[in-house]
Amino acid sequence: MLKKRLLLAGIVFTLSAGILLGCSNQASPWSEAEVELMRTLWIESLPALPPDPSNQYADDPRAVALGAKLFSDVRFSSNGEVSCATCHIASKDFQDGLPLAQGVGTTDRRTMPIAGTAYSPWFFWDGRKDSQWAQALGPLENPVEHGGTRTFYVKLIQAHYKTEYEALFGTLPDFSDESRFPVPAAPIDDEVAAANWASMSEADREAVTLVYVNMGKAIAAFERTIMPRTSRFDFYVEAVLANDISAARDIFTADEEAGLKLFLNEANCTRCHNGPLLTDNDFHNTGVPAVADLPEDIGRARGAQQVLADEFNCLSKYSDAAPEDCKELRFMLAEGEELERAFKTPSLRDVANRAPFMHAGQFASIEEVLRHYKNAPDAPKGHSELEVLHLSEAQLQKIVAFLKTLTAMDR
Amino acid sequence: MNSQNKTIVITAVVTAVLILVGIFVLMPILGPRFMHPMMMERMHGGGSGTSANDLNTETTRMTNNGAFIVSFKSELDPITIGSMHSWILHVETADGQPVEGATILVDGGMPDHGHGLPTSPQVTQDMGGGDYLVEGLRFQMGGWWEVKFNISADGVEDNVTFNIILGG
Numbered sequence: 381m382l383k384k385r386l387l388l389a390g391i392v393f394t395l396s397a398g399i400l401l402g403c404s405n406q407a408s409p410w411s412e413a414e415v416e417l418m419r420t421l422w423i424e425s426l427p428a429l430p431p432d433p434s435n436q437y438a439d440d441p442r443a444v445a446l447g448a449k450l451f452s453d454v455r456f457s458s459n460g461e462v463s464c465a466t467c468h469i470a471s472k473d474f475q476d477g478l479p480l481a482q483g484v485g486t487t488d489r490r491t492m493p494i495a496g497t498a499y500s501p502w503f504f505w506d507g508r509k510d511s512q513w514a515q516a517l518g519p520l521e522n523p524v525e526h527g528g529t530r531t532f533y534v535k536l537i538q539a540h541y542k543t544e545y546e547a548l549f550g551t552l553p554d555f556s557d558e559s560r561f562p563v564p565a566a567p568i569d570d571e572v573a574a575a576n577w578a579s580m581s582e583a584d585r586e587a588v589t590l591v592y593v594n595m596g597k598a599i600a601a602f603e604r605t606i607m608p609r610t611s612r613f614d615f616y617v618e619a620v621l622a623n624d625i626s627a628a629r630d631i632f633t634a635d636e637e638a639g640l641k642l643f644l645n646e647a648n649c650t651r652c653h654n655g656p657l658l659t660d661n662d663f664h665n666t667g668v669p670a671v672a673d674l675p676e677d678i679g680r681a682r683g684a685q686q687v688l689a690d691e692f693n694c695l696s697k698y699s700d701a702a703p704e705d706c707k708e709l710r711f712m713l714a715e716g717e718e719l720e721r722a723f724k725t726p727s728l729r730d731v732a733n734r735a736p737f738m739h740a741g742q743f744a745s746i747e748e749v750l751r752h753y754k755n756a757p758d759a760p761k762g763h764s765e766l767e768v769l770h771l772s773e774a775q776l777q778k779i780v781a782f783l784k785t786l787t788a789m790d791r
Numbered sequence: 792m793n794s795q796n797k798t799i800v801i802t803a804v805v806t807a808v809l810i811l812v813g814i815f816v817l818m819p820i821l822g823p824r825f826m827h828p829m830m831m832e833r834m835h836g837g838g839s840g841t842s843a844n845d846l847n848t849e850t851t852r853m854t855n856n857g858a859f860i861v862s863f864k865s866e867l868d869p870i871t872i873g874s875m876h877s878w879i880l881h882v883e884t885a886d887g888q889p890v891e892g893a894t895i896l897v898d899g900g901m902p903d904h905g906h907g908l909p910t911s912p913q914v915t916q917d918m919g920g921g922d923y924l925v926e927g928l929r930f931q932m933g934g935w936w937e938v939k940f941n942i943s944a945d946g947v948e949d950n951v952t953f954n955i956i957l958g959g
């Protein structure tokens with residue numbers, strides 16, 4: 381009889397304890413600090429789009445409409461086959477999935493995505509441009525991207541977009557005189573284009589450049605509207621912030637949750653991939669290998685000098701910004717070993733759809749990227765900021781599982 | 792179920808509840824030894840052996856050789872990661888007289904990570920009364936930051952370092 385009672389007591393005790401422990405398992409796996417860190421990565425923490433003082437047309441819907449057309453117009457290229465949309469493909473998160481961008485030729489770098497770049501002070505992998513409109517003008521005169529020159533483009537504006545242009549920017553000068561406005565002509569490395577440009581009067585050059593700049597400002601107005609979209613991760617964070625762990629666990633698998641934990645802690649990812657866009661908009665040397673067939677690429681060390689000298693930078697006469705609006709440029713870090721082979725931190729939103737990775741597509745998969753970060757090899761030049769990570773292959777796989785939750789829900 | 796069995800069931804349930812509740816209540820006293828190592832690390836201010844707790848994070852400090860007393864006030868309070876902002880630096884002599892016309896250089900970085908500041912902050916204005924405007928500060932990641940000022944005034948040069956701990 382006593383034995384029976386003891387047995388009963390034991391069973392009831394075990395059951396009660398089991399139920400209680402079961403409940404306590406639903407207690408949050410997150411510390412207060414981790415929850416706060418997650419909140420900073422949440423898409424709802426993204427502030428309203430900041431104004432672009434360098435582009436007075438940035439928020440004009442007519443500029444957005446004109447920019448959208450220019451973005452996809454293949455006539456704006458030397459072979460009539462390349463537009464911005466050739467490399468920035470809307471259905472592929474505005475990139476092309478190739479290691480090196482293919483315009484009229486092949487570039488030395490990987491196409492970057494566009495979503496959320498309106499929040500960034502720097503453009504291109506090396507930050508050699510400091511506004512969306514100045515960025516948009518770069519590929520147009522790059523011999524291997526669109527391959528044209530500004531006199532060629534302003535004539536196309538005159539032929540195809542005169543009405544829309546004038547409604548927005550005022551009277552379009554007449555560029556039809558071939559001797560005054562030769563093609564090709566631009567202040568670029570190409571000998572013929574440079575000679576033609578030098579032959580033009582100062583006033584004519586100025587008139588051409590102003591229209592060219594306005595093209596960039598219209599394209600930028602369109603690109604500003606390309607925003608990051610809510611991912612499964614954002615819903616997970618929302619549930620965690622509401623302290624609803626069971627709802628959170630309906631959204632994430634155990635592996636994804638474990639991957640997030642590693643992402644926030646041991647893997648050091650948020651050193652650079654922080655904020656709601658999961659980028660610090662800064663430049664880092666992470667020891668990414670050089671590509672054998674490409675010319676040496678020193679990244680930000682060159683980009684910083686280029687943006688200081690850029691004819692379209694924030695302090696230039698083509699910028700609508702006052703000098704006090706150009707703090708990023710005025711207080712930019714221009715020199716130092718840290719800039720050597722430093723490249724811009726890309727956003728991790730939609731990262732799973734953006735193989736291959738790094739500035740020249742060096743890594744084919746996220747797994748390869750994570751193994752690189754784990755092993756932290758020496759940089760080919762400069763000094764890598766990476767530290768060896770003591771993570772197992774299984775842990776890396778969990779981080780991969782987490783990174784896949786950053787894909788926009790509507791994809 | 793007879794009444795004796797009922798008593799046993801109730802006693803067992805109550806005991807289980809009490810023991811488990813007890814563990815939770817005693818957690819702070821038992822200390823962090825039952826916590827997950829990751830949580831412990833965060834409690835102690837980050838992974839790589841930073842003694843962040845021991846750092847002096849006061850915003851008023853004497854320069855290394857005692858020449859000046861320097862304080863800063865950030866335009867952003869609290870300072871957030873990734874935001875370009877400015878500080879007002881106030882410089883006094885050791886006996887409390889405001890120092891005007893000083894030449895001030897800015898430097899800094901993250902000692903644990905071995906990198907400098909991501910921007911080149913500069914003193915852009917001597918505002919008078921010992922106040923100086925420092926523009927162009929940005930901290931792009933969480934952790935321990937140092938911001939150093941080299942101050943020269945009336946033939947005296949001295950240095951001061953402020954420690955800043957940012958979450959994240």
Ligand SMILES: [Cu+2]
Nearest residue numbers: 901904906932
């Ligand atoms: Cu750091």
